[in-house]
Amino acid sequence: MSQSNANDLTWYRIGPVSDIPPLGSRVVQHQGVRIAIFRAHGDAIFAVRDQCPHKEGPLSQGIVHGQRVTCPLHGWVIELASGEAVKPDVGCTPRYPTRVDDEGVISLGVPALPPELTPADDVVHDLADDA
Amino acid sequence: MTRSVPSTPETKPRLVLIGNGMAGMRTLEELLKLAPDMYEITVFGDEPYGNYNRIMLSPMLSGEQTLPEIMLNDEDWYAERDITLRKGERVERIDRLRREVLTQDGDRLPYDRVLIATGSRPFIPPIPGADQDGVLGFRTVADVETMVEASDGDDRRAVVIGGGLLGLEAAAGLAAHGMHVTVLHRNGHIMDQQLDTAAGRMLERTLCERGIDVRVNANTRRIEGDGRVTGVELDDGERLPADLVVMATGIRPNIDVAEASKLYCERGIVVDDTLLTYDPKIYAVGECAQHRGDTYGLVAPLFEQAKVCANHLAHYGIAKYGGSMVSTKLKVTGVDVYSAGKIAAGDDETEEEMVFADAARGVYKKLVLRDDRVEGAVLYGDTLDGSWYFQLMREGTNISDMREHLLFGQAHVGDSGHGATARIASLPDDAEICGCNGVCKGDIVRAINENKIFTLDEVRAHTKASASCGSCTGMVEDLMASTLGGDYSAAPSKKPVCECTDHSHDEVREAIYRQELHDIPAVFAALDWRTDNGCAKCRPALNYYLLCAWPDTYQDDPQSRFINERVHANIQKDGTYSVIPRIWGGVTTPNQLKSIAEVAERFEVPTVKITGGQRIDLLGVQKEQLPAMWKDLNDAGFVSGHAYGKSLRTVKTCVGREWCRFGTQDSTGLGIQLEKITWGSWMPHKFKIAVSGCPRNCAEATIKDFGVVCVDSGYELHVGGNGGMKVRPTEFLCKVDTEAEVIDFTTAFIQLYREEARYLERTAPWIERVGLSYVKRRLLEDPSGRETLSERFANSQRFAQRDPWADQVAAEDDHEYEPMMVLS
Ligand code: SRM
Ligand SMILES: Cc1cc2nc3c(=O)[nH]c(=O)nc-3n(C[C@H](O)[C@H](O)[C@H](O)COP(=O)(O)OP(=O)(O)OC[C@H]3O[C@@H](n4cnc5c(N)ncnc54)[C@H](O)[C@@H]3O)c2cc1C
Ligand code: SF4
Ligand code: FES
Numbered sequence: 008m009s010q011s012n013a014n015d016l017t018w019y020r021i022g023p024v025s026d027i028p029p030l031g032s033r034v035v036q037h038q039g040v041r042i043a044i045f046r047a048h049g050d051a052i053f054a055v056r057d058q059c060p061h062k063e064g065p066l067s068q069g070i071v072h073g074q075r076v077t078c079p080l081h082g083w084v085i086e087l088a089s090g091e092a093v094k095p096d097v098g099c100t101p102r103y104p105t106r107v108d109d110e111g112v113i114s115l116g117v118p119a120l121p122p123e124l125t126p127a128d129d130v131v132h133d134l135a136d137d138a
Numbered sequence: 139m140t141r142s143v144p145s146t147p148e149t150k151p152r153l154v155l156i157g158n159g160m161a162g163m164r165t166l167e168e169l170l171k172l173a174p175d176m177y178e179i180t181v182f183g184d185e186p187y188g189n190y191n192r193i194m195l196s197p198m199l200s201g202e203q204t205l206p207e208i209m210l211n212d213e214d215w216y217a218e219r220d221i222t223l224r225k226g227e228r229v230e231r232i233d234r235l236r237r238e239v240l241t242q243d244g245d246r247l248p249y250d251r252v253l254i255a256t257g258s259r260p261f262i263p264p265i266p267g268a269d270q271d272g273v274l275g276f277r278t279v280a281d282v283e284t285m286v287e288a289s290d291g292d293d294r295r296a297v298v299i300g301g302g303l304l305g306l307e308a309a310a311g312l313a314a315h316g317m318h319v320t321v322l323h324r325n326g327h328i329m330d331q332q333l334d335t336a337a338g339r340m341l342e343r344t345l346c347e348r349g350i351d352v353r354v355n356a357n358t359r360r361i362e363g364d365g366r367v368t369g370v371e372l373d374d375g376e377r378l379p380a381d382l383v384v385m386a387t388g389i390r391p392n393i394d395v396a397e398a399s400k401l402y403c404e405r406g407i408v409v410d411d412t413l414l415t416y417d418p419k420i421y422a423v424g425e426c427a428q429h430r431g432d433t434y435g436l437v438a439p440l441f442e443q444a445k446v447c448a449n450h451l452a453h454y455g456i457a458k459y460g461g462s463m464v465s466t467k468l469k470v471t472g473v474d475v476y477s478a479g480k481i482a483a484g485d486d487e488t489e490e491e492m493v494f495a496d497a498a499r500g501v502y503k504k505l506v507l508r509d510d511r512v513e514g515a516v517l518y519g520d521t522l523d524g525s526w527y528f529q530l531m532r533e534g535t536n537i538s539d540m541r542e543h544l545l546f547g548q549a550h551v552g553d554s555g556h557g558a559t560a561r562i563a564s565l566p567d568d569a570e571i572c573g574c575n576g577v578c579k580g581d582i583v584r585a586i587n588e589n590k591i592f593t594l595d596e597v598r599a600h601t602k603a604s605a606s607c608g609s610c611t612g613m614v615e616d617l618m619a620s621t622l623g624g625d626y627s628a629a630p631s632k633k634p635v636c637e638c639t640d641h642s643h644d645e646v647r648e649a650i651y652r653q654e655l656h657d658i659p660a661v662f663a664a665l666d667w668r669t670d671n672g673c674a675k676c677r678p679a680l681n682y683y684l685l686c687a688w689p690d691t692y693q694d695d696p697q698s699r700f701i702n703e704r705v706h707a708n709i710q711k712d713g714t715y716s717v718i719p720r721i722w723g724g725v726t727t728p729n730q731l732k733s734i735a736e737v738a739e740r741f742e743v744p745t746v747k748i749t750g751g752q753r754i755d756l757l758g759v760q761k762e763q764l765p766a767m768w769k770d771l772n773d774a775g776f777v778s779g780h781a782y783g784k785s786l787r788t789v790k791t792c793v794g795r796e797w798c799r800f801g802t803q804d805s806t807g808l809g810i811q812l813e814k815i816t817w818g819s820w821m822p823h824k825f826k827i828a829v830s831g832c833p834r835n836c837a838e839a840t841i842k843d844f845g846v847v848c849v850d851s852g853y854e855l856h857v858g859g860n861g862g863m864k865v866r867p868t869e870f871l872c873k874v875d876t877e878a879e880v881i882d883f884t885t886a887f888i889q890l891y892r893e894e895a896r897y898l899e900r901t902a903p904w905i906e907r908v909g910l911s912y913v914k915r916r917l918l919e920d921p922s923g924r925e926t927l928s929e930r931f932a933n934s935q936r937f938a939q940r941d942p943w944a945d946q947v948a949a950e951d952d953h954e955y956e957p958m959m960v961l962s
Binding site for chain 1: 589599600605606669670671672673674677678696697698699700701702705709711713761953957958959960961
């Protein structure tokens with residue numbers, strides 16, 4: 008994802024990859040929405056809304072395997088890259104772009120705030136340093 | 139995983155499939171799953187369509203299905219995968235020297251590998267007149283179309299020669315079109331390959347009631363007509379008028395291509411355990427193949443062959459086909475007939491029969507047994523237990539412990555379980571089959587037909603039927619059998635742990651010990667796991683097996699545990715958790731109650747409930763609150779109740795001798811002791827204990843995994859009970875005199891279960907599988923063995939008996955409980 012897309016997205020540095028256990032996940036809260044950040048096979052980082060398309064189970068609590076997660080409530084399997092349920096189940100959970108910089112810090116892109124609340128520039132919120 | 143064969147388009151090896159039917163195409167599908175781009179594939183089929191579901195020709199004949207509905211792989215399917223389909227083209231032979239396939243029209247196509255899957259054809263006996271129009275077999279769409287045409291008009295008559303599965307399905311189908319149908323069968327009763335005389339007769343009666351005329355001991359002398367059939371003459375001179383004659387007198391493997399290519403054939407094309415013919419470039423699967431002397435005529439074994447063959451075509455080279463056991467089911471709506479294995483005991487004395495007959499209900503069941511193992515089953519009228527008998531047969535389960543109940547079905551080996559008695563065929567479409575997920579009979583049948591599925595797993599995936607608690611599995615299997623006409627599933631006697639591997643639970647366990655595998659990656663590597671890091675099915679199993687094998691050194695892998703075990707609380711439907719502290723033996727104090735009340739208030743717990751396990755559940759706790767809450771509970775002297783774990787759950791007790799006027803022993807105190815000794819241990823599944831103070835059994839000890847019933851003279855020990863989805867009372871293990879012996883037997887039994895049951899197998903199904911006699915042999919007849927089991931348990935408890943709540947509080951694992959960040 009290039010900076011030019013930053014018109015629609017706000018990027019947040021949310022912390023180093025090592026903050027998430029391998030094949031694990033953690034949650035980031037954004038305006039009351041829980042976003043699950045996954046550290047999948049090969050340290051691939053994905054972010055999806057922490058809500059299973061089936062009955063809103065918290066995907067962050069599932070078992071991660073390959074680049075998928077199995078929902079803890081009724082066992083649907085969600086493809087992390089697309090947020091889609093693996094067939095024959097049908098459904099999709101919103102996904103969010105992520106990137107990892109050279110120091111191994113994850114950034115998460117979330118849709119920008121409504122115009123009146125949007126920061127003037129392409130500000131990259133460096134909350135990780137605040138914390 | 140990388141394949142050794144290069145996959146650039148120019149150099150792709152060429153695979154030619156001869157025979158566009160169910161077995162060949164299934165092999166291609168399996169191959170594409172394993173190695174999607176490995177071959178350039180050409181398919182020859184002499185029928186003018188893609189691949190259709192031949193099983194469904196019966197419903198197509200009766201008008202319940204149409205051709206588009208029964209297509210498995212339509213032409214788009216081939217196009218989307220870059221597979222060349224040469225439909226309507228017949229292959230003549232294979233030029234093995236030049237490695238070319240020759241078509242009927244003289245075309246030549248070079249190959250690197252050939253797969254022959256030419257199926258079989260109806261056997262038409264040499265009866266004079268059999269070559270006329272209107273005489274046909276029942277094998278193809280074309281046959282069905284001809285039959286439907288012939289049925290058009292008033293007062294049309296059909297004669298079906300052969301009263302086997304195919305003949306009867308043809309007869310039922312033709313009768314559904316309003317034809318007058320007569321079935322002629324040479325032997326003494328119909329379906330004599332699958333049914334004994336009694337069941338055959340019952341079936342004859344049912345068919346007669348439906349207007350199908352069945353004649354047994356009937357031989358056909360000639361078929362009359364003048365180029366088009368007009369009738370049939372029997373040996374005794376009787377003449378039956380007929381507008382249509384269907385020959386259902388057996389099938390013969392189609393081996394002409396193989397023979398013309400000088401491949402070694404006997405009755406079928408001879409293949410080895412990898413489905414390879416005598417030519418190392420040529421494989422054969424399906425009805426045309428002969429494996430270890432057997433040819434098969436049902437899809438389930440053919441699909442097993444397909445899986446193995448694909449594995450070798452993909453150069454994995456690890457799978458082996460060991461032959462199959464098959465069961466059959468007549469697919470005539472409303473008629474319940476099931477048969478598997480032997481239909482009668484042989485002459486020698488080692489075989490015996492068990493028979494149950496209830497003519498009024500129209501139910502007949504027969505089991506053929508040898509050395510206390512099921513060798514065959516014939517069921518009429520009530521076929522619900524067919525899949526269970528078939529499973530006992532496949533697994534070679536010793537049935538001596540359930541002899542007296544065996545014929546009454548799985549339900550009676552202990553069940554109240556819901557709905558187990560319903561006759562599936564007579565249920566209406568809106569009958570609920572799966573109570574957990576609200577799935578009805580009609581939904582399942584539709585899913586099978588619409589999604590072209592053949593296995594239980596697929597039905598579960600598509601409908602969710604039997605995917606939750608599993609207690610309706612028998613009914614779903616029965617529905618599949620009546621829709622697909624046999625044991626639908628690739629029925630390997632060994633079931634892989636999951637789709638990541640071909641190894642069974644038992645094999646994995648053995649490898650862990652034998653090859654001294656100490657962590658999950660080592661198991662993956664040693665056993666060629668197909669996925670990088672397994673799945674949600676295998677990882678928890680492996681984590682348990684490793685932990686059980688190496689209690690002192692294994693590093694538990696939290697990411698391989700289901701969330702409940704990872705955070706030591708039960709996840710609820712809204713993502714909150716429930717917290718259940720251990721209340722030893724169900725006995726508490728005012729002080730403890732106060733502490734729980736305070737914690738509940740402090741954390742604003744929405745619901746406080748007394749559980750069915752004699753303790754208190756705090757429901758609706760936010761994950762973030764868990765560590766703080768545990769700390770407070772720890773401070774008040776509580777430890778985790780493991781209400782979430784595949785582990786020791788509760789030890790239920792009654793008041794016992796201390797208070798109760800009937801109490802014979804200190805059941806409360808003994809229960810508390812047992813809980814203190816066994817808590818914290820991980821198991822293949824959850825494990826519940828109860829101790830009752832007298833045979834009134836107020837602690838319900840006889841539906842627990844291990845139950846103690848105190849009597850005046852000592853303690854009765856009971857094992858393998860289950861009070862859940864399928865109620866199973868315990869079986870009596872033995873009686874002992876002292877509390878010390880109770881403890882010995884409890885710990886030895888638990889350890890045996892821990893070491894030998896498969897992951898997620900509770901004690902009830904485990905004991906049904908291995909037999910109570912086996913458990914007795916290990917615990918009663920071998921005292922020193924029992925002692926070492928107890929010792930191993932005690933050793934494992936040295937490492938396992940830690941309060942996970944305290945551990946988690948101490949570890950300050952904020953990554954588990956805290957959000958990574960709150961953005962705004
Ligand atoms: C809380 C409790 C119900 C209650 O409010 O009383 C309960 C709640 C659950 N039971 Fe239970 N069972 C509870 C006592 C029982 C009992 C009664 C008993 O233990 O005496 C049984 C029947 C006895 C038996 O197990 O044989 C019981 C048979 C089941 C079963 C069926 C097990 C089986 O083998 O057939 C399941 C499903 C499973 O384990 O796969 C189950 C599963 C569950 C789960 C874990 C469902 C789930 O996966 O989320 C429920 C968790 C809710 C939660 O978060 O607390 N629960 N469950 C009881 C907790 C007892 C405790 O103190 O630990
Ligand atoms: C009416 C009916 C009902 C059945 N019901 C059941 C049931 O309930 N349960 C069950 O398990 N099984 C049932 N079966 C059996 C099941 O359909 C077969 O076991 C299965 O189809 C066999 O698969 P196959 O690939 O070996 O052969 P087929 O499916 O017959 O495929 C072989 C294909 O190869 C083609 N072919 C042959 N020779 C050549 C050649 N030289 N060149 C090009 N193509 C060629 C044939 O035309 C055919 O299309 C039923 C069969 C029939 C006919
Ligand atoms: S607590 Fe047990 S019986 Fe009640 S809904 Fe949950 S699993 Fe079913
Ligand atoms: S909520 Fe995820 S599977 Fe049901």
